[in-house]
Amino acid sequence: MNNIETLIKAAMDAREQAHAPYSQFLVGCAVENADGALARGANMENACYRLGVCAEQSALAAAQIAFGLGNVARLAIVGGPLQAAEGTRGEPVMPCGGCRQAIMEAATLSGRDITIVCCDHTGQERVTTTIKALLPSSFTLPPA
Ligand SMILES: [Zn+2]
Numbered sequence: 001m002n003n004i005e006t007l008i009k010a011a012m013d014a015r016e017q018a019h020a021p022y023s024q025f026l027v028g029c030a031v032e033n034a035d036g037a038l039a040r041g042a043n044m045e046n047a048c049y050r051l052g053v054c055a056e057q058s059a060l061a062a063a064q065i066a067f068g069l070g071n072v073a074r075l076a077i078v079g080g081p082l083q084a085a086e087g088t089r090g091e092p093v094m095p096c097g098g099c100r101q102a103i104m105e106a107a108t109l110s111g112r113d114i115t116i117v118c119c120d121h122t123g124q125e126r127v128t129t130t131i132k133a134l135l136p137s138s139f140t141l142p143p144a
Contacts, residue, residue: 001032001073007075010030010076011078025080027054029059030075031060031072056075060106075114076117089120101135104140114131115128
């Protein structure tokens, strides 16, 4: 896997591509596999609000194509308001409930937990956790 700073930088770069004209809250996400391959995503809002896509699900879709959902090992999330004052820090952005379920899908496929590094817009305020800690007793289907 990559150095954690590399992963967070990838999420910060992805955040630059966010399309968030309605909330003005930009989020980027970088997903990596055990070999260090990266996939990135950013939130993508829509004039029809309910069609918006979170950065995490955007990055997971890219990871699905790049190396497969079952190979997701770790991800970093970086987010905060567009107009954050220069030199200020914020609160680490945690994945929403829907994204937790989407990340759990990857964990279920791989049979292992996934580390999640949640950061503010500067990448400096961080909470490191895992999907199993964030979503205990998750919904899963029994094996077919
Ligand atoms: Zn979400």
